[in-house]
Amino acid sequence: MSVPLHGIIAEFETAEQLLEAAHRARQAGYTQMDAYSPFPVHGLAEAIGFEDHKVPWTVFWAGVVGAIAGFSMQYYISVVDYPLNVGGRPLLSWPAFIPVTFETTVLFAAFGAFIGMLAFNGLPRPHHPIFNAPRFERASQDRFFLCIEATDPLFDRAKTRHFLESLGARMVSEVEE
């Protein structure tokens, strides 16, 4: 037996062909696949059956934590640890605390978006088997790829290859693990 495979990859020339191919692969019953395109193609994630709302929720909860952290920091400093009586005004002068609370909310939420996006995408990751695919450097430039992965229950070296070729791919090749 030769080297284990990561999957079989097909190269397309346009975003429309890739979308079409992804739909057809889903219809054929494949579930474990990924598509690669030099810019975000709308509907592509849905076409390969991928949906994920972890990033927005991370941003939301990071924002909530930021708001609570910002406000309670000001509360602790201005009311508990360093109370300053300015003309008898209340120590918990909460309207004055809103600007800083707003800024910490945005700051935490922005880190949530940045770190969340990277973490859920498994980045930074210096290497990945997909980079073994021939001509894969074009995926960040002008070509569109669809890879059916070896973990797919329907994956069969010959049949999957034949299927991808039938989709009108420019080139089909095996990706080594």
Place this chain on the structure above:
Amino acid sequence: MQQQITQVEPRGGLIEGRHTYETITQKIASVVLGYRHPMAWYVVTAIAAVFVFILISSIAWLLIRGLGIWGINQPIGWGFAIINFVWWIGIGHAGTLISAILLLLRQQWRTSINRFAEAMTIFAVMCAGMFPLLHIGRPWVAYWLLPIPNWTGAWPQFRSPLIWDVFAVTTYFTVSLLFWFTGLIPDFATLRDRAKKRIAQVIYGVLAMGWRNSAKHWHRYESAYLLLAGLSTPLVVSVHSIVSLDFAVSMLPGWHTTIFPPYFVAGAIYSGFAMVLTLVIPIRALYKMQDFVTMKHLDWMAKVMLATGLIVVYGYLMEMFIAWYSANPYEGYMVKNRFTGPYAPYFWALLFCNAVVPQVLWSPKVRQNVALLFVISLIVNVGMWLERFIIVVTSLHRDFLPASWGMYYPTIWDWALFLGTIGFFTFMMFLFVRFVPMIAIFEMRDLLHRTDEHHTEKRGTAATPVAQAEVKA
């Protein structure tokens, strides 16, 4: 290049010439990966580097001798430091407006200028941040501004707008940097894949962090990017509002007005668009990017400048109206002092630069004249600097008691520091153009795809009305 904007243009005039994904990628990436640079790049960078040395020297002399080398005194304690701080931070705001607000409004013309404008934001905020840090007199204890437990046992006063400012500016800088870097990740991947030299492959490879253009990556990426834009939009409004509260919360005539937050935000966008034009016009010519930063872009930027300029003029008129309507003698004197006092020439120059000159932008012929636009953008930059000068100096130098009146004269060290930051800004912008793709490549490919005629025809009704509206506009 003198195209009539009324005629029907392919791609809504946003991309000119015949382009494919490959030619767009090649054109933008080759500026970074190519090894030949225009002579002008070396000349400008070298001159800017001289000013960076001037900046470093003037900071060093300031640290040795103290704030006495500046022209600040009693009653004008703020002087150049605060004028320049507000000027720089305002310039930065156009970057966020272009990248975040125009993204939320689905304005496709933001695509070829957003990267550039965001870089401008980051460097402008760096310049802005230097001034308050140096103005506090002892920058080595600047950490007292942050809520860090320290040996004095004292904490920041959270009821003061100056502390809000610390949080607003640091958050703004951090979020702008995150937003900018997020936008760069896919382009770093492109550079990694195109680079021929090992060193470039490694550096851009590390920066791309293993980005592989997967649909799953893009899915999360787009939601993160959109959310960052949604967060930056209120943030940018909050930052300049808080900057204006530094003034408005005090009791001085001319500062204590409720119009300050919106008027400052409009002024910030106004000066920021002027600075984008000032930078984009020469660099577009230098690197022959006319296909991507088209006359349409310049035209629209000029229109935004005109619109925000009118809001600023409204702010001036309201200040004068309220001074009269409030019947407050100090407010009335402040306006009279601006009109006829010792700083009156600066005030009239400000009105000329900010209110009179930009009115020529009503004419489409002027907006199509690149050289004229460049000159107008410079005039607006000067005008907005004068505006901050007038706001800071005229209110401070003659307030309630004539016994405490004074005059403010900047010294050579004030000018050295100010010109030094302009040099630093130019230096950083030119390094940015050299080492980072100045236009978001993946977004340009996306724009090409969206505006492709065959594509819109095939896709039917959904995309076509938008495309037609773009063409008509």
